[in-house]
Amino acid sequence: MHVLVAVASRHGSTREIADAVAETLRDAGHTTDVLDPEDVEELAHDAVVLGSSVYVGRWSAGARAFADRLAVLRDGRPVWLFSSGPVGRRPVPADDPEEVPSLVERLGARGHRTFAGRLDRGGLGLAERAVVSLVKAPQGDFRAWDDVRTWAEGIARDLHEDEIRSLRSGPLPRA
Numbered sequence: 218m219h220v221l222v223a224v225a226s227r228h229g230s231t232r233e234i235a236d237a238v239a240e241t242l243r244d245a246g247h248t249t250d251v252l253d254p255e256d257v258e259e260l261a262h263d264a265v266v267l268g269s270s271v272y273v274g275r276w277s278a279g280a281r282a283f284a285d286r287l288a289v290l291r292d293g294r295p296v297w298l299f300s301s302g303p304v305g306r307r308p309v310p311a312d313d314p315e316e317v318p319s320l321v322e323r324l325g326a327r328g329h330r331t332f333a334g335r336l337d338r339g340g341l342g343l344a345e346r347a348v349v350s351l352v353k354a355p356q357g358d359f360r361a362w363d364d365v366r367t368w369a370e371g372i373a374r375d376l377h378e379d380e381i382r383s384l385r386s387g388p389l390p391r392a
């Protein structure tokens with residue numbers, strides 16, 4: 218299947234998670250486009266994975282705007298969501314971004330997953346550094362690549378099952 222991996226990333230670490238998702242999907246025989254949500258002009262894909270980095274408890278505005286478009290455009294296409302943000306050995310914050318439950322419902326998403334992120338003070342702006350100091354957020358790269366790949370393998374399997382079902386019974390099931 219042809220899968221759109223749309224990802225909003227301010228400092229690049231969530232984009233690298235999206236690249237790993239796409240690579241895993243390709244290894245399983247699917248084709249992918251990885252795009253910033255703001256660069257998606259049309260939905261010429263069979264399925265969508267949409268991810269966003271999380272800042273001050275929220276998805277990026279670009280990812281939220283794309284989710285609004287997707288709710289109208291998706292026409293039953295399967296959708297998966299991911300967030301990336303929590304940092305530290307015991308990831309903090311532990312809560313999902315506030316819009317996630319309503320996004321899952323509106324998009325009929327088959328799943329949402331939060332992955333740990335990366336915090337590198339050197340790459341931050343002044344205001345960002347101030348927030349990070351205030352909450353004493355730990356620096357480092359906490360991304361768990363095995364978790365990312367395992368999650369994407371599950372998506373790849375689901376899509377293959379959809380393909381098999383559609384071969385047996387005609388058009389793809391659109392929820």
Ligand SMILES: Cc1cc2nc3c(=O)[nH]c(=O)nc-3n(C[C@H](O)[C@H](O)[C@H](O)COP(=O)(O)O)c2cc1C
Pocket residue numbers: 225226227228229230231232270271272273274275301302303304309310333334335336337341344345346348349
């Ligand atoms: C100013 C600031 C605020 C942040 N707020 C949150 C937050 O509320 N929740 C969270 O999980 N992560 C938060 N993070 C961590 C980032 O989401 C994390 O560093 C992420 O990996 C950044 O992704 P990006 O490189 O794709 O922009 C914050 C980071 C910064 C610098």
